[in-house]
Amino acid sequence: MTSPENQPGPAERPNVLLICTDQQRFDTIRAYGNDQVLTPNLDRLARDGVLFENCYVQNPVCAPSRATLMTSRYPHAHGLWANGVHLPDDERFFTKALADAGYDCGLVGKLHLSACKDGRLEPRHDDGFRVFRWAHDPYRGSSENQYHRWLQVAHPDLYAKALEEGGGGFDNLPTEAHYSRWIGNETIDYLRSSRDTSKPFCFIANFFDPHHGFGAPKEYLDRYDPDKLSRPVTRDGELDTKPPILTEASKESYGGHARGYTTYSEDELQETKAAYYAMVSLVDDEVGRILDALEDEGLADNTIVVFTSDHGEMLGDHQLMLKGPMMYDCAVRVPLIVRWPGQLPAGERRSELVQWIDLGPTLLEATGELPLPRGQGMSMLPLARGDEDAPTRGWALCEYRNSGHPYDPAVHTTMLRTGQWKLIAYHGAPATDRDRTGELYDLESDPDELTNLWDHPDHLGDRLRLQEHLLDVLVATEDRSQPRLAHY
Numbered sequence: 001m002t003s004p005e006n007q008p009g010p011a012e013r014p015n016v017l018l019i020c021t022d023q024q025r026f027d028t029i030r031a032y033g034n035d036q037v038l039t040p041n042l043d044r045l046a047r048d049g050v051l052f053e054n055c056y057v058q059n060p061v062c063a064p065s066r067a068t069l070m071t072s073r074y075p076h077a078h079g080l081w082a083n084g085v086h087l088p089d090d091e092r093f094f095t096k097a098l099a100d101a102g103y104d105c106g107l108v109g110k111l112h113l114s115a116c117k118d119g120r121l122e123p124r125h126d127d128g129f130r131v132f133r134w135a136h137d138p139y140r141g142s143s144e145n146q147y148h149r150w151l152q153v154a155h156p157d158l159y160a161k162a163l164e165e166g167g168g169g170f171d172n173l174p175t176e177a178h179y180s181r182w183i184g185n186e187t188i189d190y191l192r193s194s195r196d197t198s199k200p201f202c203f204i205a206n207f208f209d210p211h212h213g214f215g216a217p218k219e220y221l222d223r224y225d226p227d228k229l230s231r232p233v234t235r236d237g238e239l240d241t242k243p244p245i246l247t248e249a250s251k252e253s254y255g256g257h258a259r260g261y262t263t264y265s266e267d268e269l270q271e272t273k274a275a276y277y278a279m280v281s282l283v284d285d286e287v288g289r290i291l292d293a294l295e296d297e298g299l300a301d302n303t304i305v306v307f308t309s310d311h312g313e314m315l316g317d318h319q320l321m322l323k324g325p326m327m328y329d330c331a332v333r334v335p336l337i338v339r340w341p342g343q344l345p346a347g348e349r350r351s352e353l354v355q356w357i358d359l360g361p362t363l364l365e366a367t368g369e370l371p372l373p374r375g376q377g378m379s380m381l382p383l384a385r386g387d388e389d390a391p392t393r394g395w396a397l398c399e400y401r402n403s404g405h406p407y408d409p410a411v412h413t414t415m416l417r418t419g420q421w422k423l424i425a426y427h428g429a430p431a432t433d434r435d436r437t438g439e440l441y442d443l444e445s446d447p448d449e450l451t452n453l454w455d456h457p458d459h460l461g462d463r464l465r466l467q468e469h470l471l472d473v474l475v476a477t478e479d480r481s482q483p484r485l486a487h488y
Helices: 040-048 062-071 094-100 146-154 156-163 179-194 244-251 266-296 356-366 381-385 457-476
Strands: 015-021 050-056 104-109 131-134 201-206 303-309 336-339 348-355 396-401 412-417 421-426 437-442
Touching (some): 015 266, 040 336, 062 094, 062 356, 094 201, 094 356, 131 179, 146 179, 179 201, 303 356, 348 356, 348 381, 348 396, 356 381, 412 457, 421 457
Parallel strands (some): 015 303, 050 348, 104 131, 104 201
Antiparallel strands (some): 050 336, 412 421, 421 437
16 A cells, blocks of 8 residues: 555546446447447547457356455455355455545445345445445335435435336336436536545446346337347257256246246347347446536546446347356456546557456556455556556456356356357366256357357367366466465
């Protein structure tokens, strides 16, 4: 940590604005090549910053992934292995390090580092947030949900109607009352009124959209014609050569707690995609309002803006919906755009593999702070700058340990992505009673991950090599932060 006597003044130290969505796949931004989605503000951010084409999260569901963001540690190290598990209290956050270094830290929206089901109030860690405007999701839950507190006061009639059976719920509320608008409003309020102007700031705006349920204000739904959107990426019989759990999940999502792909009609699939894109566009408009507020307050030139998401959404691709024990790119590859005027180039793209675990170290280096003592990530700043000697791993790791709605027997999967290949090991005994199997994709010839080469006789050597590589990666990412005091 920077010592107080050597600490630069607030005007010299960059602010940090981290904007994170929930369940947004990488290819739902026009700057990533999707010309069907309307995202002018995120496209503007990409034109002014660096876009990372291949950013992978470390778990395909919310809580383990978000714990990795905050701690810079892999799920098998930080211990939050599934939704509903509490992150150990001794885990240190990058926001706490910034607060200790003199930053004013705040958060609005979702955090999800502990159990939140049935209205549980998520307990606080030593997180460093002076401003904490927590709302796990837009639905009826904890009395501490600050979105609901605001909605009851600002729009009491809409709040009462949303709670009524058959009242339409919260997803389709008018824009002025919507959860995403509230996130935008609270972020703008922080930038204009609530921050401590004597300090640099770190603020995290955690949107819930485009998480399911699939709904949006009418004005956003009207922007998309379902019939003009692309159809799901799949082919007849695709799942026949893939692990059986994928066929099971195709019939029932979330271990039987949500509809599966096979229960959707073709029209419903297209309507769902249109609603998903509508939610993305709603978030995009809020990002535009936030970026405008940064400009208006004279903060844009000295603020690092990061836009990303905690994991993706299957959206009908590969005959699957939502998320779970699947490691397709649409589930574990997320957008990542970083803008830092005068420090990072504008309008450039990076194709190297990076991971969500690297965000904390990147922001700590940018603000002049040391990495977290037990952190396992690496700073992306040299790569973002375009340094010739920028260190890169050449691989990405993602792990699922029955992390979503639990399956019985448990499902444990581990993904290793390299430049050309993706290997997903579906673990068997003694980890679980399920059969040991897997997926193997040659991403150069099959970027859509349609042809599973796991059992292909011509690729058994590739599979063995990658399985051995995965074992080495797992050893390399073990937590050996406990100091060794002597040889014995």
